[in-house]
Amino acid sequence: MPLPAKAELGQGRLTVDRRCVISLDASAEPRVRKAAIRFCELLSRQTGMPIQPSFATGAERAFLQIQYGAPGEQVQSVKANESYTLEVTDAGARLKAAEPLGVLRGLETLLQLVQMDAGGTAIPAVRIDDRPRFPWRGLLIDAARHWMPVEVILRNLDAMAAVKLNVLHWHLSDDQGFRVECRTFPNLHGMGSDGSYYTREQIREVLAYARDLGIRVMPEFDMPGHTTAWFVGHPELASGPGPYQIERKWGIFDPAMDPAREAVYEFLDRFVAEMAALFDDEYFHIGGDEVNGKQWNANPAIQAFKREKGMKNNHDLQAYFNQRLLKIVQKHGKKMIGWDEILHPTLPKDSVIHSWRGQKSLAQASGQGYLGILSSGYYLDHMLPTSQHYAVDPLGKECADLSEEQKARIMGGEACMWAEFVTPETIDSRIWPRMAAIAERFWSPANVVDVEDMYRRLDAASIRLGRLVTHRSNLPPMLERLADGSETEPLETLLSVLEPLKYYDRPDAREYTSFTPLNRAVDAARPESLTARRFANLVASVLTDASAADAAQARRLLSLWRDNHALLKPVIARAPMLKEVEGHSENLAALAEIGLEALDCVVSKRSPAPGWPARAKTVIERARKPQAELLNMLAAPVQKLAAAAR
Numbered sequence: 001m002p003l004p005a006k007a008e009l010g011q012g013r014l015t016v017d018r019r020c021v022i023s024l025d026a027s028a029e030p031r032v033r034k035a036a037i038r039f040c041e042l043l044s045r046q047t048g049m050p051i052q053p054s055f056a057t058g059a060e061r062a063f064l065q066i067q068y069g070a071p072g073e074q075v076q077s078v079k080a081n082e083s084y085t086l087e088v089t090d091a092g093a094r095l096k097a098a099e100p101l102g103v104l105r106g107l108e109t110l111l112q113l114v115q116m117d118a119g120g121t122a123i124p125a126v127r128i129d130d131r132p133r134f135p136w137r138g139l140l141i142d143a144a145r146h147w148m149p150v151e152v153i154l155r156n157l158d159a160m161a162a163v164k165l166n167v168l169h170w171h172l173s174d175d176q177g178f179r180v181e182c183r184t185f186p187n188l189h190g191m192g193s194d195g196s197y198y199t200r201e202q203i204r205e206v207l208a209y210a211r212d213l214g215i216r217v218m219p220e221f222d223m224p225g226h227t228t229a230w231f232v233g234h235p236e237l238a239s240g241p242g243p244y245q246i247e248r249k250w251g252i253f254d255p256a257m258d259p260a261r262e263a264v265y266e267f268l269d270r271f272v273a274e275m276a277a278l279f280d281d282e283y284f285h286i287g288g289d290e291v292n293g294k295q296w297n298a299n300p301a302i303q304a305f306k307r308e309k310g311m312k313n314n315h316d317l318q319a320y321f322n323q324r325l326l327k328i329v330q331k332h333g334k335k336m337i338g339w340d341e342i343l344h345p346t347l348p349k350d351s352v353i354h355s356w357r358g359q360k361s362l363a364q365a366s367g368q369g370y371l372g373i374l375s376s377g378y379y380l381d382h383m384l385p386t387s388q389h390y391a392v393d394p395l396g397k398e399c400a401d402l403s404e405e406q407k408a409r410i411m412g413g414e415a416c417m418w419a420e421f422v423t424p425e426t427i428d429s430r431i432w433p434r435m436a437a438i439a440e441r442f443w444s445p446a447n448v449v450d451v452e453d454m455y456r457r458l459d460a461a462s463i464r465l466g467r468l469v470t471h472r473s474n475l476p477p478m479l480e481r482l483a484d485g486s487e488t489e490p491l492e493t494l495l496s497v498l499e500p501l502k503y504y505d506r507p508d509a510r511e512y513t514s515f516t517p518l519n520r521a522v523d524a525a526r527p528e529s530l531t532a533r534r535f536a537n538l539v540a541s542v543l544t545d546a547s548a549a550d551a552a553q554a555r556r557l558l559s560l561w562r563d564n565h566a567l568l569k570p571v572i573a574r575a576p577m578l579k580e581v582e583g584h585s586e587n588l589a590a591l592a593e594i595g596l597e598a599l600d601c602v603v604s605k606r607s608p609a610p611g612w613p614a615r616a617k618t619v620i621e622r623a624r625k626p627q628a629e630l631l632n633m634l635a636a637p638v639q640k641l642a643a644a645a646r
């Protein structure tokens with residue numbers, strides 16, 4: 001995962017053993033050699049075998065031969081060639097690419113091919129001819145809402161590389177924090193970050209690490225809205241009088257830069273100069289989203305400025321700001337990209353539109369001649385099932401009427417990990433493994449759409465990714481904390497069928513601030529219950545094929561859930577943080593009992609007792625109600641069983 005463009009299995013297999021001879025030209029780029037060493041390290045981790053790389057030039061009997069045609073770009077661009085071919089026979093593996101980037105991608109594929117079975121550790125003979133469908137395949141990490149230390153970024157870069165993503169979109173400033181050391185205006189990070197910001201050295205470390213993995217790093221400094229944290233140290237940039245404090249709540253706020261003041265552009269010129277030199281990517285993201293215009297409307301000088309310039313509304317005013325900013329960004333050698341609100345008839349065509357409000361805006365932008373990328377449909381913070389994201393295509397039906405030339409302007413997409421409800425402890429579990437399926441959407445051919453096959457491969461990808469990121473390993477300590485010293489198994493059983501509220505229902509459920517601990521059951525629960533998904537599949541198979549084996553498996557699961565409350569109840573009694581899930585635990589037992597009776601009726605083709613349907617309805621309806629910001633994902637499949645039983 002992602003599935004290669006073309007793969008053909010051959011005959012035989014290549015044995016993996018301790019000594020890994022890699023044939024590589026002495027003149028190879030340092031990052032290719034590093035990638036080969038990393039390959040051996042990852043292979044060691046994967047197999048548990050200590051695998052030693054040894055390099056040889058032109059070795060006849062190398063385990064792995066690496067060849068590439070041209071040196072890579074000094075700074076990786078969106079035009080880089082990532083294609084590669086991989087040929088594995090029982091004599092060795094041969095990896096060929098046009099550029100170093102293709103070598104990196106091919107090594108990740110090779111790692112995924114390694115099998116451990118009765119025959120030993122080996123790679124099946126195969127011929128792969130692979131290239132990405134889209135050149136822009138990204139993940140946005142928001143380091144502003146909750147601070148994300150460098151280690152979080154580095155490990156997520158590792159996982160991104162494993163699924164061939166190539167852009168880290170680093171959301172570095174927002175109302176709740178300004179997260180980069182700024183030499184020119186030290187009050188930006190000094191007063192706008194609570195001391196949690198990346199130093200210039202750390203930024204350089206991340207860029208170098210990402211480059212070695214073939215990942216571009218694009219910074220975002222969101223302007224002119226989402227800027228409260230800037231104004232704590234620089235109230236003179238704002239459209240309202242201030243004073244300002246770092247925002248502690250979530251949402252859309254009034255503070256916005258003053259587009260009518262020359263001093264703002266002079267400031268931004270010096271600011272962008274420093275950041276454009278620090279970040280080497282050709283793109284500079286200026287945000288541009290969610291300006292509510294309240295500060296502009298309340299400021300007489302800004303209103304006078306609008307009248308004087310003949311501007312009809314605040315969108316015109318923001319377009320003026322964007323044009324000024326574009327000139328600054330270009331002066332410092334960068335291309336400008338912004339959220340789809342920046343789309344305006346006066347926006348020069350060399351800006352890139354980043355669509356978050358819907359695929360229509362992307363189709364519209366590319367129709368008008370802009371380059372674009374898609375994030376609408378890929379918001380990881382919405383807590384949606386993998387299949388829903390997987391079904392979203394950057395060239396979806398909204399693009400049906402575009403010409404080939406217009407379609408080619410859609411460069412790809414990015415998944416967004418907004419950080420209102422994640423911490424360094426939980427963020428990986430909200431990104432992974434779902435991100436792997438989105439990465440496949442961006443890399444693999446458009447006709448790779450088999451959902452069941454995707455989930456089958458996602459299970460394997462999740463285990464593999466678990467060696468790089470913490471989406472699996474963070475769970476036991478969270479459960480231990482919640483259970484407060486009691487055994488965690490019954491809690492894990494309950495949480496395995498619950499999911500956090502979707503979209504923006506969680507912030508609507510209660511008042512949250514950046515100080516609210518994210519250590520509850522809802523934070524430990526996974527965005528998608530794969531257990532509930534598997535159970536729903538079992539139910540479908542029982543109802544359509546009358547599969548006896550699946551009925552037996554469904555009965556085992558339902559019995560486990562029916563009996564779980566008796567085990568969890570004493571744990572809850574001792575662990576105050578679990579009080580809020582007691583209702584869910586009771587409901588699960590009741591729901592499982594309904595499921596067992598329904599299953600029995602279906603399998604033995606008998607009718608339920610009179611009065612049972614009414615009771616089933618009550619239990620299912622109760623289970624459906626969210627509690628503690630969690631949803632019971634078994635309510636729907638049990639409902640199906642109950643309906644069949646009636």
Ligand code: ACM
Nearest residue numbers: 289290339356418
């Ligand atoms: C956004 O979600 N406001 C880009």
